Amino acid sequence: MSEAAGEPTNGQLSGQVNGQATGGVRLLLRLEGLTLFAGMVLLYAMWGGSWWIFGVLFLAPDLSFAAYLTDARTGAIVYNAAHCYMLPVALLTAGFLLPDPLTLSIAMIWLAHIGIDRALGYGLKYQKGFGFTHLGRIGRKMQPKTT
DSSP: OTTTTOOOTTTTTTTTTTOOOOOOHHHHHHHHHHHHHHHHHHHHHHHOOOHHHHHHHGGGGGGGGGGTTHHHHHHHHHHHEEEEEEEHHHHHHHHHHTTHHHHHHHHHHHHHHHHHHHHOOOOOEETTTEEETTTEOSSSSOOOOOO
16 A cells, blocks of 8 residues: 555554654644644734744744753653643633733744644654654664675
């Protein structure tokens, strides 16, 4: 069957062996990220949010990279906490309930960040190391040694 369609290949489920999405499923997840990014930027623009605040806070979730200075396990836990949908969606909900414009702005910016990361292939991290994500391996591939 076709891997591009996200279907099983070689008698195995696509992505099951190494824990990453492949083929059509990976493409769909990346397109979802792009949709989230575009939707949040459009919503933020319609909301009339400050683009200065957007620019300052857009990369804030990437400060979670610093946790990798401790070790890969801690890095993955902290990175994933900053890059999963649960916290910013909860913040967005709280922003509507309060109502608090700054809370809403932060939530939209945070979701936009997660969306563009997913669209670019930066998925949630496994504890094996920063380059191992649910969307596939990122970074340089190991070159085989030649003798």
